[in-house]
Amino acid sequence: MTTPLSEFDTALTLTPVDSTSARSGGGPAFTAQLSDRWAIGGAVNGGLLLALLGKAASRAGEHSASGSVHPDPLAISAHYLSASVRGPARIETEIVRSGRTTSVVSVHLEQKQDDKPTGRVRALVTTGDLDALDGPEFITPPCPELPPPDQCYATTDTPQGFKSPGPFTERLDVRLTPGSVAWALGDFSAPGTFNAWIRFPDGREPDPISLLQIVDALPPVTYTWGHFGWAPTVELTAYVRARPAPGWLSMQISTSTYARGFLEEDVQVWDSTGELVAQARQLASAPRFTQKT
Amino acid sequence: MTTPLSEFDTALTLTPVDSTSARSGGGPAFTAQLSDRWAIGGAVNGGLLLALLGKAASRAGEHSASGSVHPDPLAISAHYLSASVRGPARIETEIVRSGRTTSVVSVHLEQKQDDKPTGRVRALVTTGDLDALDGPEFITPPCPELPPPDQCYATTDTPQGFKSPGPFTERLDVRLTPGSVAWALGDFSAPGTFNAWIRFPDGREPDPISLLQIVDALPPVTYTWGHFGWAPTVELTAYVRARPAPGWLSMQISTSTYARGFLEEDVQVWDSTGELVAQARQLASAPRFTQKT
Structure with missing residues (x-):
């Protein structure tokens, strides 16, 4: 028996595509389907895209001969290029650094617009292993007390x-x-x-x-x-x-x-x-x- | 009579290199000389590199047929890959978006290490025109009063x-x-x-x-x-x-x-x-x- 995917995980489904067709150097490409269920003001929400790119970055190593990638996004910087809309999207990855404790992956999401590949979001992602982090807590912002x-x-x-x-x-x-x-x-x-x-x-x-x-x-x-x-x-x-x-x-x-x-x-x-x-x-x-x- | 360059501007000197040798798509490449005058803890300071990449991004349009680029960095996100050292560096640019009010440029600084091109910093830069910004001020952090x-x-x-x-x-x-x-x-x-x-x-x-x-x-x-x-x-x-x-x-x-x-x-x-x-x-x-x- 398989548990059905949650709505969020369904939206994050990535399908690896033949890496020989990848235009970028070194990393695999994926396709995704953007649903207008995640649309706001007519465009797909930027947080959903950020999660999609973060997931693509963390999986880039699985489908690549060019280097391993750590599993968790530690820092992700996304620059938004144009409004994403419902329909298919393509995510290209490039493994920029494959290190001992962190990796850096460049990810690019694009969609066809008037039959032309059009950039939607470009991000850089530093990944690491959250379970391997250690060190004492010197300062942390207190969680505000909110009404239930x-x-x-x-x-x-x-x-x-x-x-x-x-x-x-x-x-x-x-x-x-x-x-x-x-x-x-x-x-x-x-x-x-x-x-x-x-x-x-x-x-x-x-x-x-x-x-x-x-x-x-x-x-x-x-x-x-x-x-x-x-x-x-x-x-x-x-x-x-x-x-x-x-x-x-x-x-x-x-x-x-x-x-x-x-x-x-x-x-x-x-x-x-x-x-x-x-x-x-x-x-x-x-x-x-x-x-x- | 030419005014001598300031120390900072000297450190930011960018020399365009023949763009046919650029590996990245669409943008020009530059060379720079990293000086150990800007070194701290044995590595070149990350802020100097950030300024170098910001300048390369803002100049990427001048040396490219693929699109114009706005003059000022509005947002720059740099992921540091390895420690930069004194000596020559190469900066590749890619014009990711060339829009009406903002542009996005990807920039990559690398140096030869053991004769192999080695990534030092990768950044995404959204550029715009600071002089064209307008709009009222709704909130701004007060400048702290400091002793002279x-x-x-x-x-x-x-x-x-x-x-x-x-x-x-x-x-x-x-x-x-x-x-x-x-x-x-x-x-x-x-x-x-x-x-x-x-x-x-x-x-x-x-x-x-x-x-x-x-x-x-x-x-x-x-x-x-x-x-x-x-x-x-x-x-x-x-x-x-x-x-x-x-x-x-x-x-x-x-x-x-x-x-x-x-x-x-x-x-x-x-x-x-x-x-x-x-x-x-x-x-x-x-x-x-x-x-x-």
Whole structure:
């Protein structure tokens, strides 16, 4: 009996393609199917793409004669090239470094657009083995105390009048704290920070690859200013710091700098034991359309 | 009469090489000379390499038929592959995206080691035009009030017994605030943050490319724990948020997470008018050798 794949793992299905057709040097290529179930604002969510690229990087060694690759993404830097859409995608890999404790893989996701291969995301991934990391803890950000998930606000609690930005909002069970949804009631006095619980609704437990999805799963913090438009990611770097324990994750996103048409967003993710498991930062374009309710 | 190049600009000299010999698709290649004047702990400083790659990316369009490139680095993500040493280096570029308001360039710096091309740093660079950015300022981190530079501590004030980590420490005029040097006197009670003034000693004024050097110019914040060993950078992402005004820059570096053998370091840089001009974050390996004085 095989357990059916979770919705997330289905979305991350990679099919190796004949490596002799790979254009890049040294690494295998994969195909994937992007589903509009993960679309938001008409484009496939950037976190899903990050997870897909992270997984392709960690598997690059399996299908290559040119070097082994460590299993877990430690640092992944993605530069977004154009909006990804539903349909087939191709992921090329190149093993840039195959070292003793870490490897570096370059990954490139492209789709055919007007019959022409068009770059969607390019990323560099440093992989390592999370289980082999050791060393004492000198400093770590304390996990914020949040009200329990059932006292927080789910997507299904969205007030009437807010148009759903897309089916992606149903792919994760997000619970924003009461202090993080004041904007939905027209209160823009506490700008720049969201706190939330997050998990997959079908019970799929978190792992290092899924953290790459999680770090880009919340609405832009510009919502707290009443800026509800899409804030397209220019660049996103995520660090996975530890293998997450099962259960709810909690996270905080914030911005310190929202000026001149760009903002940075900083993300911290803790597992159910309170351990910091991921950090991420992205540079995003300011929302194109700003509307106050 | 030509003005002699500043020391920094001399170190960033790029010579285009015949692009027909470029192995990568679409972009030109350059050669550079790495000098041990920028060495620290035996390796060339990672910030100098970041600036070199940022400059190569911004110039990739000039020497290419495959697309134009915007002039300023907005986001650069570098993954460090092996330690760079004095001597010739080759930089390959690939224009990944040539868009209306931003471009993306992949850059790879390699050196010959045992007569074999060996990767040193690979980076992705999103470039844009800082002068064309506009939009109001919604939030920005306040520039910390620091004691004036002459009340801060320069490298030349280093107490006897501290061995200089290398000539790189003379390439920048760094002034750590009194609160940032307690570790030098054996006080490890305020770990994790440095505040400093910084400028080039020969009067070379800051510009966007030089900010890429600046973000990796201070000692590791692990010094505040008495951990004086080298903390090799695994990955570094920098955002340039504005063109800096002439004069002293001020900066703050801190870590929120130093655990399991890795630490992240966050950097903010303000110009002499108090505007935030750069943000950076790096993942570094914990110092290999820990010694308390």
